[in-house]
Amino acid sequence: MPRYIWLLVIGTTINVTGASFLWPLNTIYMHNELGKTLAFAGFILALNQGAAIIGNLVGGVLFDKFSAYKTVLIGTGTAFVSAVTLSFYHSIVPYSILLVIIGFSAGMTWPVMFAMAGSVWPDGGRRSFNAIYVARNLGVALGASIAGYVASLSFNYVFISNATLFGMFFLFTLITFRNMDIVRNNRVHTSVFEQSEKIKDKSAFIALLILCSGLLVSWIAYSQWQSTIASYTQDIGISLDKYSLLWALNGFLIVVGQPLIAWITKVITSEKVQIYVGTTIFLVSYVVAMFADVFAFFAVAMVILTIGEMLVWPAVPTLANDLAPPGREGFYQGFVNSVGSAGRMIGPFLGGLIVDLYNIEALFFVLLLLLLVPYVTTRIYDKGTLEREASE
Helix, strand or coil: CCHHHHHHHHHHHHHHHHHCCCHHHHHHHHHHHCCCCHHHHHHHHHHHHHHHHHHHHHHHHHHHHCCHHHHHHHHHHHHHHHHHHHHHCCCHHHHHHHHHHHHHHHHHHHHHHHHHHHHHCHHHCHHHHHHHHHHHHHHHHHHHHHHHHHHHHCHHHHHHHHHHHHHHHHHHHHHHCCCHHHHHHHHCCCCHHHHHHHHHCCHHHHHHHHHHHHHHHHHHHHHHHHCHHHHHHHHCCCCHHHHHHHHHHHHHHHHHCHHHHHHHHHHCCCHHHHHHHHHHHHHHHHHHHHCCCCHHHHHHHHHHHHHHHHHHHHHHHHHHHHHCCCCCHHHHHHHHHHHHHHHHHHHHHHHHHHHHHCCHHHHHHHHHHHCCHHHHHHHHCCHHHHHHHHHC
16 A cells, blocks of 8 residues: 555544544443433434534535645644543533534544545555545554443543544644645646536536435444444343443454455455445344344344445445546545434434334334345446446
8 A cells, every 4th residue: 555545544543543432432421420311412422423424524625625634634633622621621511512523523534534545546446445444443443442441440531542542643644644735636636627527517426425325324224233232232131341342343353354355355346236245244234133132143243244344334435436526535525424424313313213112123124124225226326427428
């Protein structure tokens, strides 16, 4: 991989490790430590994800129109200042406000990281986005594995660790990302005529909308592991530390499973087919989880789920990068990341509503039906683009 991809990978790992000290424990802190209801905690997390959606879109536009380097600095610097403030003031009012600010500022950085990966290594294809995806999950595995132990000592240490790693990411960005705008501009240079012709064409954005509608459904289903399924594991007597192990398992599998995924993607070179296969694996994982009643079966379901996500999550930004007209790579990646945030915002509320009105079994049946949607959207997402190209 090019040097700048490695810099993006290292920065992403530091950033996500810091964030992973906080996000798995948000509900526990607000409910168990501050005495707030689960509904209130869910509302604050929804605001956090809503702010991330806005941050994703703002970050993508700033990448296209302003500067990749300065956009990451603004987002990272704001998140760092907010995290430092949170380490001193974490009663419910400042906690809620700062969590929303962190959601927005952290959201600004992700479309830039993905768009930069595509810009500095245009020949990398899926490998560019897969590198960022693996780095994110390595950070999740490291942060989630350590956070539980740190929280058992004191939640104050969780906030301090979060702020420290955000500070490290800010310094890393300040020092190493300085020349990325120059690299990006050299790689994406195209004629003004070519850019204007492509930007006028609306079929690419329509294709993106169709593709991302399937991604939204996939994230709604995936987010149940962090909400309704998490609560269900507690109800049937699986301890919190064992549930946390599922996410550590998820993160480490994504890292060590890359040789398997490399082999699969050599056999299945089409990103569309990878989404089909990954969605099928998602379906199998939810069937296993539906009948799980002990930790071992949930672990098996998580392993299957992880294989599916390793195929689906990097494939979508790759296709989005292919669809993006020159000069709009940041917006397209921001849109993809916003859809993921929207799924994580809608999923817990929708899943909780279904379980409250019916039961967990009804939720699993709904999820299995919803996961049929990505087959349809993936099949038709580029139909308009292909028809236009065929007529030229």
